[in-house]
Amino acid sequence: MAGCTGGDGTDTATDSPTDTEGDAMGEDTATPEGEVEIPEVGGTYNTVTSSPVDTLNPLFNTEAGAGTLIGYALDMGYTFGPGNEQIPQLYELTTDDGGKVWTGKVRENLQFGGDYGQVTAEDFVYLVQEVHKSDWAATSATSSWPETTTITQTGEFEFQIELESANLLYPATYDPLMYPIPKELLEPYVAEEDSQGLQEDQELLNLEFTGNLGAYTLEEWNRSSGQTYTRNEDYYMQEATDINQLFENAPYFETLESRVVQEQASRLGALETGETDYASVPPERVEEFDGMDNVNVYLQPQPYNEVCVYNMRENGWNAGPGNLFREKKFRQGLGCAVDKQALVEGVFRGYANVEYTWQPRWSKWYPSDADVPEYGTGDLYGQEATQSRIQEAIDNVEYDYSYDGQGRLLNPEGDQCTLTLYHSAGQNTERSMAEFIAQEFERNAGIVVEVNAIQGSQFSNQYWQQEIPENADELEWSKGAYNAGPRDEATSKNAWDMTVVFGLNTYPLNPLTAEVFFDKDSFYNPYGYVPSWDAPSLWEEANNAESTEELQEVLSEIFVKVAEDQPMGMLAFPSSRAGYAADIVGPQENFFSGWDFPAWYREE
Amino acid sequence: MGMEWYIVRRVAWAAIVTFIIVTITWGLMTAAPNPQVQAAVTQAAMDGENPAAAEERMEAQLQLDRPLHVRFMDYVVGVYTLEWGWSNTRNEPVTDALVTALYFTVQYSVPWTILTVLIGPIVGVYSAANQYSWRDHAATGLAFFGYAIPNFFFGIILLLIFGVQLEWIPIVYQTDVPVFSVQNVIQLTIPIFVLVTGSIGAIMRVSRNEAAEYANADFVKTAKAKGVSTYRIYARHVIRPTMVPLSTTMVGYLLAIFTGSSLLVEVVFGIPGLGRTLYDAVVAQDTNLVLGSTLFFTFVATIGNLLQDLVYTVLDPRISFEDR
Numbered sequence: 051m052a053g054c055t056g057g058d059g060t061d062t063a064t065d066s067p068t069d070t071e072g073d074a075m076g077e078d079t080a081t082p083e084g085e086v087e088i089p090e091v092g093g094t095y096n097t098v099t100s101s102p103v104d105t106l107n108p109l110f111n112t113e114a115g116a117g118t119l120i121g122y123a124l125d126m127g128y129t130f131g132p133g134n135e136q137i138p139q140l141y142e143l144t145t146d147d148g149g150k151v152w153t154g155k156v157r158e159n160l161q162f163g164g165d166y167g168q169v170t171a172e173d174f175v176y177l178v179q180e181v182h183k184s185d186w187a188a189t190s191a192t193s194s195w196p197e198t199t200t201i202t203q204t205g206e207f208e209f210q211i212e213l214e215s216a217n218l219l220y221p222a223t224y225d226p227l228m229y230p231i232p233k234e235l236l237e238p239y240v241a242e243e244d245s246q247g248l249q250e251d252q253e254l255l256n257l258e259f260t261g262n263l264g265a266y267t268l269e270e271w272n273r274s275s276g277q278t279y280t281r282n283e284d285y286y287m288q289e290a291t292d293i294n295q296l297f298e299n300a301p302y303f304e305t306l307e308s309r310v311v312q313e314q315a316s317r318l319g320a321l322e323t324g325e326t327d328y329a330s331v332p333p334e335r336v337e338e339f340d341g342m343d344n345v346n347v348y349l350q351p352q353p354y355n356e357v358c359v360y361n362m363r364e365n366g367w368n369a370g371p372g373n374l375f376r377e378k379k380f381r382q383g384l385g386c387a388v389d390k391q392a393l394v395e396g397v398f399r400g401y402a403n404v405e406y407t408w409q410p411r412w413s414k415w416y417p418s419d420a421d422v423p424e425y426g427t428g429d430l431y432g433q434e435a436t437q438s439r440i441q442e443a444i445d446n447v448e449y450d451y452s453y454d455g456q457g458r459l460l461n462p463e464g465d466q467c468t469l470t471l472y473h474s475a476g477q478n479t480e481r482s483m484a485e486f487i488a489q490e491f492e493r494n495a496g497i498v499v500e501v502n503a504i505q506g507s508q509f510s511n512q513y514w515q516q517e518i519p520e521n522a523d524e525l526e527w528s529k530g531a532y533n534a535g536p537r538d539e540a541t542s543k544n545a546w547d548m549t550v551v552f553g554l555n556t557y558p559l560n561p562l563t564a565e566v567f568f569d570k571d572s573f574y575n576p577y578g579y580v581p582s583w584d585a586p587s588l589w590e591e592a593n594n595a596e597s598t599e600e601l602q603e604v605l606s607e608i609f610v611k612v613a614e615d616q617p618m619g620m621l622a623f624p625s626s627r628a629g630y631a632a633d634i635v636g637p638q639e640n641f642f643s644g645w646d647f648p649a650w651y652r653e654e
Numbered sequence: 655m656g657m658e659w660y661i662v663r664r665v666a667w668a669a670i671v672t673f674i675i676v677t678i679t680w681g682l683m684t685a686a687p688n689p690q691v692q693a694a695v696t697q698a699a700m701d702g703e704n705p706a707a708a709e710e711r712m713e714a715q716l717q718l719d720r721p722l723h724v725r726f727m728d729y730v731v732g733v734y735t736l737e738w739g740w741s742n743t744r745n746e747p748v749t750d751a752l753v754t755a756l757y758f759t760v761q762y763s764v765p766w767t768i769l770t771v772l773i774g775p776i777v778g779v780y781s782a783a784n785q786y787s788w789r790d791h792a793a794t795g796l797a798f799f800g801y802a803i804p805n806f807f808f809g810i811i812l813l814l815i816f817g818v819q820l821e822w823i824p825i826v827y828q829t830d831v832p833v834f835s836v837q838n839v840i841q842l843t844i845p846i847f848v849l850v851t852g853s854i855g856a857i858m859r860v861s862r863n864e865a866a867e868y869a870n871a872d873f874v875k876t877a878k879a880k881g882v883s884t885y886r887i888y889a890r891h892v893i894r895p896t897m898v899p900l901s902t903t904m905v906g907y908l909l910a911i912f913t914g915s916s917l918l919v920e921v922v923f924g925i926p927g928l929g930r931t932l933y934d935a936v937v938a939q940d941t942n943l944v945l946g947s948t949l950f951f952t953f954v955a956t957i958g959n960l961l962q963d964l965v966y967t968v969l970d971p972r973i974s975f976e977d978r
Contacts, residue, residue, distance in 0.1 A: 096826075104744070106745075188712060249745070250740060250745065272926065273744040273746060273754065273926075274930060274934075275829040275926040309826045309827075309924070310926070311826055312930070315922075316825050316923070319817055319818040319825045320826050322818055323818055323821055
């Protein structure tokens with residue numbers, strides 16, 4: 051297992067990236083050159099999932115797991131490969147005016163199944179104009195196609211997308227990523243404006259129209275137990291040997307079976323005995339599985355972080371009057387209270403990387419050249435670092451908080467400050483993380499933390515989302531349940547202090563999307579964050595950047611500001627731990643592993 | 655007339671009970687926020703759309719925008735005409751979902767029930783016949799072990815031993831093997847074993863105690879004096895009176911022969927049966943699927959109660975419904 055640091059506790063790196071980052075962008079991944087031996091076709095690729103999926107209808111699916119299952123039989127427009135390179139599948143998106151107008155060139159060898167014939171630009175344009183942009187269909191891609199974005203057909207195999215304002219990273223937003231759906235299939239539903247019918251359409255649900263558009267063809271979908279696919283011998287990417295020579299006769303398995311195995315012990319048992327070729331491995335068993343001859347564990351970086359979110363709204367900070375979370379110095383103090391390296395090694399067994407700002411270190415947008423304060427590491431960790439900052443913060447507020455001689459933070463009534471921290475019920479790693487934070491806060495900040503378990507949906511409904519105030523129209527802003535108004539005006543149904551229930555996406559390919567987390571009046575501010583820096587101007591600058599260099603510069607500044615302001619406790623980026631049968635050739639230890647799944651094969 | 659009238663009244667009562675339970679379930683489900691509507695609202699909020707409009711759109715899509723009484727009437731009519739609607743979490747008709755789940759449940763439920771009903775009393779009587787011997791202790795120990803150990807834990811342990819270590823059984827449940835095939839027998843052996851050991855404990859203990867009561871009864875002594883073998887005494891004379899108090903339990907077991915399902919065992923062994931289907935439906939608030947199945951199980955339970963009551967009169971002629 052390349053890049054493994056976990057298990058033996060020997061990795062004591064402090065301010066250098068841990069090895070799990072390795073070649074996260076896949077830039078060093080060797081691409082086959084010269085004559086490549088084409089593997090034999092045969093056998094079955096077995097995989098397991100932990101829960102059944104609601105739908106395989108490409109227009110209405112919103113689950114990542116179901117997306118993978120749909121993807122076996124139906125490609126999307128494009129994907130990203132090692133080095134963040136756009137890999138054209140059904141179409142290629144290019145721009146020559148700095149990102150305002152994007153041209154999509156559709157491959158000419160794409161065929162729908164049945165009588166639907168060839169895929170043309172018209173199918174995509176019709177799908178967007180008549181379905182995604184309609185007010186009746188409510189597909190999962192509706193939000194990707196606002197009124198201000200227009201799509202037009204400019205040739206039989208060419209369409210153009212025009213944006214309201216230029217966006218150099220438009221493909222990386224995934225907004226222009228489309229499934230191919232036959233126009234003729236959609237027409238009756240469009241005529242009737244029948245969303246229900248579209249959702250229940252058997253051809254869509256069972257992926258019966260996919261022709262040569264996917265590596266495999268869905269044969270059977272048993273709702274509770276899984277799917278069976280067979281090899282699609284006419285797969286259109288067989289002509290894309292310029293991308294990967296192994297596509298020449300892809301895919302290389304006669305059948306693909308995905309089974310629902312809800313119990314983790316059963317999934318791991320199946321991986322051990324070879325009944326499945328893939329299963330996710332929990333941190334505590336990575337070493338054991340990687341030591342097996344028939345299993346390889348791949349550590350793959352992923353974009354979701356682990357954060358300790360502070361409630362800066364009116365019903366946050368229930369340890370006394372005021373809300374100390376609103377003080378930048380106080381948040382910096384809390385940032386100094388948690389030893390991130392110990393967290394990564396102790397809770398995540400080393401299969402994670404510490405987080406200092408809203409980008410993983412391997413992202414090309416990480417401000418490597420700038421001076422990012424690394425809270426929770428080195429000098430910026432410990433009781434002195436924590437309490438000196440908290441002292442500055444409490445000196446700055448009108449209430450009489452103080453430290454006693456034993457390093458306990460007392461509220462104006464003289465009681466030690468006690469906060470609650472919520473974590474998802476049943477998530478062992480998350481519970482351990484919450485308990486670690488509680489210990490660290492008590493030791494370094496002198497704050498007692500009570501750790502509470504809660505169901506994610508319950509936390510979302512009753513704590514994370516706010517109630518819309520009755521005078522919403524009169525507020526400076528009110529943008530729905532996730533930011534129902536300014537933090538003094540809108541609060542959730544129940545009070546809360548801190549949570550680690552939700553990990554958030556840091557968007558390493560397209561950090562512009564992360565703006566939503568750092569604007570006080572965006573549509574996503576459950577925690578009531580008000581930046582102490584000029585966030586709107588900087589984000590605007592980033593959005594209007596005309597070159598990659600300019601964008602890089604602005605984003606660097608933004609991520610340094612985020613690190614300084616500590617809008618939440620940014621803790622770690624856990625890696626995915628993917629266990630594969632050792633004879634499967636194809637998986638990689640980078641962010642893009644799986645982009646060439648049809649070219650994977652079993653080594654004889 | 656008396657018995658027939660009693661049955662008619664009980665069946666009518668069963669219909670009323672079913673209606674009440676289905677209504678309560680519907681009320682609870684309707685009162686809870688719909689996760690699909692919530693998801694749409696969240697999506698809209700994230701994307702800068704009007705959440706209220708998104709909510710309206712999704713409610714219209716799910717037909718939740720109609721007045722409550724209309725939705726309720728539609729539902730009741732649908733329920734009793736077996737038009738149970740579309741499962742939103744499985745994207746197939748509710749009846750298809752239940753039939754598919756039943757197909758897999760029956761495969762372990764039938765042998766589980768039969769083995770429980772057969773083995774429980776036999777082991778109990780055997781234990782009584784060998785009271786306080788090592789055989790009795792072994793049987794009692796087995797019964798308590800099966801009763802005490804949680805099924806899901808026992809299942810995982812056996813799966814690790816026989817699936818992972820010995821590789822005698824598959825770990826991933828195969829849905830595509832024929833029902834009557836060696837592969838199916840192999841993959842169902844452990845789940846059925848776990849369920850049987852979990853359920854025979856109570857029956858075994860009751861039958862042991864009942865049988866022990868008759869060990870020194872006059873008719874047993876008489877039989878012994880006549881030179882009847884111990885085996886024959888227990889098989890012919892003791893087991894009969896022992897079964898009387900157990901009979902009603904047996905009726906319950908037999909009634910559920912096709913529908914008795916175990917969520918935890920289905921989860922551990924990956925069997926896509928009724929338990930998992932219904933649990934997933936409840937968690938995901940798949941109203942149609944939950945309600946369709948609630949009706950089904952409520953009906954089975956109420957009719958089962960009736961049958962149990964009727965069995966009393968058959969077993970014990972002193973009980974009469976004539977004047978009830």
